[in-house]
Amino acid sequence: MFENVSLGFGKKTIVEALNLRIGREDRIGLIGPNGSGKSTLLRMLAGEQGTDRGTIRFARGVRVGYLSQDLKLGGGQTLTSFVVGSVPGRSELERRLAEAEREMAAAEQSGDEEAMMTAAERLADAHTRAADFDTQYTEHEALRILAGLGFQPEDAKRDLDEFSGGWKMRAVLASLLFQQPDLLLLDEPTNHLDLPSVAWFAAYLKRYRRAFVLVSHDREFLNEQIDRVVSFEPEGIRQFSGDYEGYKRQRAEEEVVLENKAKNLAREREKTEQFIERFRAQANKAAAVQSRIKMLEKMEEVRLFERRQVMSFGFPPCERTGNESLRVEGLRKAYGPRVVLDGVDLSVRRGEKIGIIGVNGAGKTTLLRTIAGELQADGGSITFGNKIKVGYYAQHHADALRSERTVFEEVAAVDPSAGQTRVRTILGAFLFSGDDVEKPIRVLSGGERARVALAKLLLKPGNLLLMDEPTNHLDLESSESLAESLKTYDGTLLFVSHNRSFVRALATRIWDVEGGKVETYPGTLDEYMDSSRRRREGEPPPVPPGRVAGPARLSEHVQKSRNEPPGRNDKVPADRAEPPKPGREARRREAERRSERNRVLGPLRKRVAAMEAEIAALEAEQRRRSALLADPATYADNDRRNELLDGYRRDATALEELTARWEVAQAELEGMEAEVASEA
Numbered sequence: 174m175f176e177n178v179s180l181g182f183g184k185k186t187i188v189e190a191l192n193l194r195i196g197r198e199d200r201i202g203l204i205g206p207n208g209s210g211k212s213t214l215l216r217m218l219a220g221e222q223g224t225d226r227g228t229i230r231f232a233r234g235v236r237v238g239y240l241s242q243d244l245k246l247g248g249g250q251t252l253t254s255f256v257v258g259s260v261p262g263r264s265e266l267e268r269r270l271a272e273a274e275r276e277m278a279a280a281e282q283s284g285d286e287e288a289m290m291t292a293a294e295r296l297a298d299a300h301t302r303a304a305d306f307d308t309q310y311t312e313h314e315a316l317r318i319l320a321g322l323g324f325q326p327e328d329a330k331r332d333l334d335e336f337s338g339g340w341k342m343r344a345v346l347a348s349l350l351f352q353q354p355d356l357l358l359l360d361e362p363t364n365h366l367d368l369p370s371v372a373w374f375a376a377y378l379k380r381y382r383r384a385f386v387l388v389s390h391d392r393e394f395l396n397e398q399i400d401r402v403v404s405f406e407p408e409g410i411r412q413f414s415g416d417y418e419g420y421k422r423q424r425a426e427e428e429v430v431l432e433n434k435a436k437n438l439a440r441e442r443e444k445t446e447q448f449i450e451r452f453r454a455q456a457n458k459a460a461a462v463q464s465r466i467k468m469l470e471k472m473e474e475v476r477l478f479e480r481r482q483v484m485s486f487g488f489p490p491c492e493r494t495g496n497e498s499l500r501v502e503g504l505r506k507a508y509g510p511r512v513v514l515d516g517v518d519l520s521v522r523r524g525e526k527i528g529i530i531g532v533n534g535a536g537k538t539t540l541l542r543t544i545a546g547e548l549q550a551d552g553g554s555i556t557f558g559n560k561i562k563v564g565y566y567a568q569h570h571a572d573a574l575r576s577e578r579t580v581f582e583e584v585a586a587v588d589p590s591a592g593q594t595r596v597r598t599i600l601g602a603f604l605f606s607g608d609d610v611e612k613p614i615r616v617l618s619g620g621e622r623a624r625v626a627l628a629k630l631l632l633k634p635g636n637l638l639l640m641d642e643p644t645n646h647l648d649l650e651s652s653e654s655l656a657e658s659l660k661t662y663d664g665t666l667l668f669v670s671h672n673r674s675f676v677r678a679l680a681t682r683i684w685d686v687e688g689g690k691v692e693t694y695p696g697t698l699d700e701y702m703d704s705s706r707r708r709r710e711g712e713p714p715p716v717p718p719g720r721v722a723g724p725a726r727l728s729e730h731v732q733k734s735r736n737e738p739p740g741r742n743d744k745v746p747a748d749r750a751e752p753p754k755p756g757r758e759a760r761r762r763e764a765e766r767r768s769e770r771n772r773v774l775g776p777l778r779k780r781v782a783a784m785e786a787e788i789a790a791l792e793a794e795q796r797r798r799s800a801l802l803a804d805p806a807t808y809a810d811n812d813r814r815n816e817l818l819d820g821y822r823r824d825a826t827a828l829e830e831l832t833a834r835w836e837v838a839q840a841e842l843e844g845m846e847a848e849v850a851s852e853a
Contacts, residue, residue: 178227180217187213191410193403195356201386202395202417205405206481207620207648211388215239215358218386236261238354240362246341248334252324255333256315259348270299310351318347321373322366323532339365339533350377357385363394364645367533368671390649392417393674407479435475445469484624484651486602491636491664495559498523498637498665499544505552506539513539515689526666528680528698535686537669538641545639564635568642571626576615580605580625583614587632603628619646636664644672673698699822777842784835791828795821
């Protein structure tokens with residue numbers, strides 16, 4: 174609980190007289206622009222940052238877990254031992270257990286029955302606590318969490334020093350989830366997660382029954398998780414109930430109310446001033462004038478919300494290119510014995526916006542860097558279309574800015590022919606104005622460096638943009654502004670991102686990088702996410718996007734059922750065949766059998782035939798939609814595109830369900846026909 178907490182650095186105020194209460198199961202989203210103080214507030218809660226005034230109180234025994242963006246994690250222990258050993262209190266329990274055992278031994282030696290009873294109770298209590306501890310914090314649970322966050326089984330025994338910074342961040346996140354602290358502080362936890370891991374983490378956090386405070390630039394992730402918003406606004410820290418969408422709505426409503434109140438007060442002030450001016454010189458109105466003057470002095474001032482600056486820019490029109498922007502054939506890339514890309518064939522048409530996704534380490538960044546020419550391919554070819562000019566943004570570009578340059582110098586160096594006015598205009602769009610453009614690169618925050626790198630790209634964007642995790646280090650509003658700007662970009666875009674709302678806003682096609690291959694999903698991120706979930710949970714795969722036919726065996730069975738009536742070629746063993754019975758009685762029994770077969774099999778055959786016809790119709794409609802979704806012209810009409818994608822998703826589900834029902838009915842039919850054939 175914050176009680177009148179204030180903190181500032183120099184002239185900048187982070188919080189002023191802040192009162193904030195966090196309940197036992199509160200799910201709080203902490204939002205605000207880069208540099209507003211979100212991470213500082215989390216550090217205050219974690220006890221890593223003091224206050225200028227006020228106090229921060231916790232209930233007795235509350236455990237706090239903090240995931241920071243800046244981690245320093247050494248090695249010397251395996252991944253599993255790090256996670257399992259991270260739980261506080263284990264060493265204290267072991268100490269109490271050893272102490273109770275010593276007391277019991279001493280009491281037995283002395284023969285003091287009362288002391289023995291007391292020691293036995295303490296020993297039993299210590300054993301119970303240790304057993305409860307081991308039951309709650311099992312190695313199996315640690316391995317389950319590690320698997321959910323993308324670690325492989327063989328990683329469990331690896332030393333921490335063998336992992337990259339991003340994977341160490343995942344290890345720390347796994348340890349925090351394993352500890353289950355009473356208050357979990359998460360500062361951009363999805364920055365180093367791939368989309369399948371984000372989906373698993375989102376599901377885990379939904380089930381978390383303790384309090385947490387979350388900072389995230391992913392609108393969708395925030396909306397899924399939080400029920401309360403704490404926001405850094407120009408007028409100070411504000412609190413709102415509901416998710417991020419609810420916050421935006423309440424904020425907009427407040428703004429309208431304030432504007433209307435200001436207008437009403439302005440009208441009232443104007444009328445009062447007119448009355449004073451009109452009757453000031455009349456003696457018989459002196460009392461009324463004085464009353465109006467006092468009323469005017471007491472009128473409240475309405476301060477409208479200060480509009481927060483948000484990164485905002487637009488891409489210039491691109492030079493027209495041929496229909497095909499890029500062709501990749503037989504691409505191979507390996508790092509020593511590890512093959513990352515093997516025989517990859519891809520084609521990109523003009524105007525497409527392709528989201529590249531997959532698990533960490535699958536080769537997404539390698540693919541993008543190889544296309545950009547930063548890495549040399551080991552085999553295959555990359556061919557650009559006519560008049561293609563490549564622009565490339567990557568996370569390491571923001572880290573590789575020249576620290577001795579100013580912001581202006583760093584951006585202007587991209588195109589020396591660009592005038593000072595153009596460079597300053599672009600920098601202004603990225604929130605660098607006035608003296609900010611003269612700041613040295615070395616003093617900039619991670620978010621500011623990312624904006625400088627984006628500004629460099631905008632100066633000469635090209636007509637084929639390659640972007641690797643462009644929203645990392647940007648705040649939520651800047652991420653959404655970037656997405657809106659990229660929607661207007663009329664060139665071709667290939668981008669890697671773990672931000673689901675960003676991918677959904679932009680991607681007209683999905684590339685899934687896995688196992689050295691790249692599989693294409695036409696149009697929808699949801700289909701990819703469902704496919705990943707099925708693979709993780711061991712479910713059979715759905716109908717793959719881009720392939721409109723059902724399971725191969727379905728087409729074979731349907732064709733067989735259409736052309737060859739079941740049972741036609743079945744051979745009945747001679748020893749099971751009944752000898753023919755001559756005469757009228759035999760013909761009567763045969764007629765009865767035929768009638769019974771038709772009564773039982775007829776409706777079932779009709780039901781199977783109806784399902785086959787419905788499957789064929791759905792497959793034909795899916796083929797039509799797939800052809801349209803493969804045409805970039807479709808994406809010029811958003812309503813038409815959305816209609817096609819919604820229909821594709823709906824019918825893919827219907828086709829999967831219908832196929833499953835057909836397989837059950839067909840199996841039932843074949844079984845009954847086999848019984849009939851054996852009795853014939």
